[in-house]
Amino acid sequence: MKFDKQRSFRKSMTWVHTWTGLPVGWLLFAIFVTGTLSFYRLEITQWMQPETQQATIYDQGQGLTHATALLEEYGADAEQWTIGFPTARTPLYQVRWRVPEPEQGEAREGKPGSHNAAAKSEQQHSTAAPATDSAGKLKPQEGYRGMKYFMMDPATGQVITPRDTAGGEFLYRFHFQLYGMHWAIGRTLVVIATFFMFVAIITGVIIHRNIFKDFFSFRPRKGQRSWLDAHAATSVIALPFHLILTFSGLLFLAGQLVPMVAGAAYNGDPRGFLRDYRGGGNIEQPAPNPNNARLYDINAIAADALQRAPEGIDSINIKRPGKADAEISVTTLAPSLFGGKASLDDLRYDGVTGKFLPKEEPEHSAAETIWKFMLTTHMGLFATPITRALLFLSGVFGSVMIASGLVMWLVAREKDRQKLGYMPKGHRLVERLNVAAIAGLMCAVAGFFWANRLVPATQAERGEWEINGFFIVWGICLLHAIFRPHLHAWREQLLLAALGLMSLPLLNGLSGGNFIWQNLQQGQFASVGFDLTALALGLGLLFAARQVQLKIQAAKTLASPAEPKPRFNKRQADSLQEQ
Amino acid sequence: MSLLGFVLAFIGFNLLCVNTGRNANKIVDMTLTLAQQRLLTLVGWVALVMSLWPMLTIDSISIALINWAMLLTLAACTVILLLTYRPKLLAVLAKPVTHWLA
Amino acid sequence: MILVNPIYTPLDRIGWLNTTIRCVLALFGAYAIAILMGSAIAITLAMPAKDATMSAIMLGFVAQLLAVLWVFHARTLIGAFIGLAIPAAAAAATLYWLTGAIV
Structure with a gap:
């Protein structure tokens, strides 16, 4: 590329597209593939714990009662209970509680090697039958930050202890922070690759002549032309997906690349932005009420929640169970852009009286709406099975896009190699x-x-x-x-x-x-x-x-044997020419 | 409802590709005048945009947009596969249009 | 005038050097644009801090993209450099004027 000669915009952009795509293409393929698989990370983790496949999952209506009974037995003095409901993605109840002492919580999210902390802390020799301690009580598995949990068969209430596994979590974390290095380094590498991807996509759109004409032509078996068609078609078919996911990837990891911008409006402290973003630490927490009070019937709460959100229930979270100021929060499967980390809507109830507490929705600016829209689409947590399948399909298209681009780089230079007579x-x-x-x-x-x-x-x-x-x-x-x-x-x-x-x-x-x-x-x-x-x-x-x-x-x-083999190195080619 | 959206998007893409000269011969046996080409292109784009509407009746705007993008992907994928490997099928589907044009 | 008579330096004429300098400009110069312009936008927008920061981050990335495209399309190295230097200087000046520090 002769940068000192006059050239068209298209020609410059082609150069940029090639040289932002190739150097990080290999890493980007890995990021795309692991990311696409991560859309199904819960299902992957299920598959990787085959003991869960032995459960009979058809809930006879007693599942919630069994779950609550387990919690009352094992988590009586816990400060938080969580009941993860069985869904099509995770067919078992996940019963969690957090004990007040935080000493087991050294495995924090984001720290190296903390994938599926159940694999790390307190090694359990798991079989399908749960381990019991000396008193004959079941031994729970350990989760993040002092959480203990059971997985429970919805039909029988039996606790199932599956094998430890890296699970879909490994693929998910690899996707944005790689592996084997400090998480900050991994994320920095990924965000740099993401920016290269962003430039590659935009330049790709710029150089694509007549985006609909070429889009609809796919000519197989024609060599370089076919690779170009495949590359262009897979990019354009899922173009909104690629654009949104790449740009939202930048937003997710903006804290790694441009923390100064995050801190600019907060006197140089990016953590101020994080606090604001996560929902304000300015609200004063009232002092906890030490009086005991009976927890309201969870089944009734679940029934009421189902009426308000027919999509279904994702989980029920109970803060300070058994106390007078208990709070119940039901995360439903109804999608909500501003619904916190899971982008799902949640309903609040008073823990003792069972009264529904309506939320007031604060005003959201256009900037925040756009931001949240991007991130929610990327994570796809709200997705119905069909939407999730289509997100997965778009990810497959994206991976094929990158792979075809990498191969096309070589195929396009076949003529140059023939002219040279050897493979550089x-x-x-x-x-x-x-x-x-x-x-x-x-x-x-x-x-x-x-x-x-x-x-x-x-x-x-x-x-x-x-x-x-x-x-x-x-x-x-x-x-x-x-x-x-x-x-x-x-x-x-x-x-x-x-x-x-x-x-x-x-x-x-x-x-x-x-x-x-x-x-x-x-x-x-x-x-x-x-x-x-x-x-x-x-x-x-x-x-x-x-x-x-x-x-x-x-x-x-x-x-044919008479033709010389097309590949030898430069030394041999030169010596051949000299003969 | 989503099916309606898919059908609309599918029709939209189909019409658009009938238009481009290279592909026109694969689907319709006649050459289109410039005015007819323009009309088909316009209707194609309108159909694409209209396919957003059924999605809006189900969900809020943000979820609808995401679902719409996915739908477009699926429709485009179907059209391109049919166009490459089974153009005769597309011709059959486009019959009412060609009848009306002729 | 500069469009008709671009100013070439000897650096422009050495192919590999030209490419390398542009790559360096794109890697570091565009990044500087993202940071400087992003920070400037964050403190000058008349929105609550959270919304201003979000807008600034998004716009900063777009600015970085445009900077990369400019670096590789500019006719001369001087053009590439000035195209980055002017917005960067403007942003830095705004930051200095409004906060007394640049980053």
């Missing part, structure tokens, strides 16, 4: 990184799920083992990509990933979970969805592997 080192590096970053990552994901089933359930630090499985497979794929010829590396890794993913439904049934038809009968739709999606993704990768296989065969028939 930079191109060879891109080849290897492409295989390792794209096919290798898919192998690593399959390896992660396989590790979940191969590592014994009673193994200590299971979560770490699963994560190691992820990175070890990825590392092997990198080595494989370095030493194998390009197309062969592609075919073999795509095949491995395809087989690894397609075998997951079978593995599910054989290793502690259920087969698809069994899960359907029991209503474990989360696991059914997981199995079917793994199958579909595996089929897609198999198709890709087949295409590479065809290409290898075509190349074999084209190249």
Whole structure:
């Protein structure tokens, strides 16, 4: 690119698009794939705890009563109770309580290695049957910040203790803060990559000639033209999604990249912004009331909440149960832009009288509405099953967009390589990184799920083992990509990933979970969805592997022994020319 | 309701792509005059925008917008796959339009 | 006049140096634009602090994007530099004038 010559805007933008896309493309692919999978992180965690698939989830109406009874028995002196309701995404009750002493709470969110703190603190040798202590009482699992919890079968009230797992949480945290480094470093790397992505998307839209004309043409099997069509089509098809998610990604991590801007209006202290953002620490908390009072009937509260929010209940949170100033807050499945972290609406009740306490909605500015809209869309917590599936599909499109861009970079320079007569080192590096970053990552994901089933359930630090499985497979794929010829590396890794993913439904049934038809009968739709999606993704990768296989065969028939092999290094090419 | 939105978006995209010269031959057997092209483009865009309306009847504006974006994605994906691999199907679906044009 | 007669420096003519300088400008200069203009917007908008900050962060990122696009489209290195320097100086001046400090 000759920067000192006059050039069109389009030409400059093409250069920018290429050189913001390529350097971070490999990292961005990983971010996109783990992010897309994170839309289903609850379902993934369910699948990775196959003991939960043994529960009979059809609630006979007694589930809430069982849950409350558990809490009264184990959490009588807790300062907070939470009952997570079973939904299509998580088929069991999650019964949580927080004890007043905060000493176990050293695993804070965001600190390194705190993925699924249940895996870290107080190692429990979990089997399907819960462990009991000497008095015959059940031993609860540990959560964040002093939370203890049980998972409960909705139909029988039986407590289920599944194996520790890194779960979908690992993929989710990798998505925005990577792994193996301090969270601030990981987030900084991700936010820089996100900004590159933002520039790449905008420049991509700028250079896309006649966005509807090209959009509707997809010409397969035409070499470089087809790659360009695929790249353009997958970008434009889900363009609103890509724009919103990239920009909201910047907003999420703005604290990493531009904390000074956050602090500018708060005398240089960004924490002031965080306080304001999370809902004001200015309200004075009244002194807690020490008098005891009977907690109002939770079933009645749940019934009333269901009337107000027919979408369903996500969870019930009870502050200071058993005291005179108990508060009950029901998080419903009704979406709400300003509904706190989960972007779900919540209803407040008085804990003793059961009276509904209507909330006054403060005015929200346009800026805040836009901001919250972006973040809510990104997290997708409000999404119905269909919307969530479409978000996932858009994420798949985005991942294909990045992958096709990376491959297209090489394909577009085929002519230059032929003119040169050899493969430049930079191109060879891109080849290897492409295989390792794209096919290798898919192998690593399959390896992660396989590790979940191969590592014994009673193994200590299971979560770490699963994560190691992820990175070890990825590392092997990198080595494989370095030493194998390009197309062969592609075919073999795509095949491995395809087989690894397609075998997951079978593995599910054989290793502690259920087969698809069994899960359907029991209503474990989360696991059914997981199995079917793994199958579909595996089929897609198999198709890709087949295409590479065809290409290898075509190349074999084209190249005759008399023709010189097209790749040797510069030294050999020069010496050949000198002859 | 969402189905109605999908149908509208689908029609919208379809009409838009009937228009572009390269694709026109795949779907309709006749060449369109400039005026007809412009009309089809206009109706196509209107249909796309109108597909937001059924989404608004279900949810608040923000959720409706997100669902609408997802819907457009799905409709566009369907159209592009049909156009590439089964253009005859699109021709069948566009029959009433071509009848009216001829 | 400057559009017709762009001012080239010897640095412009050395291909790899030209590209490298622009990359450095885009990486650090655009970032400085984001911070400076973002902070300036945050303190000058007539909204509650929370809303002003949100607007400032969003607009700051847009400014950073535009700065990157400018750096790579400007005809000369001087043009690229001035295109960043003027908004940055204006923002810095606003910050200094209103708060007595730049960051």
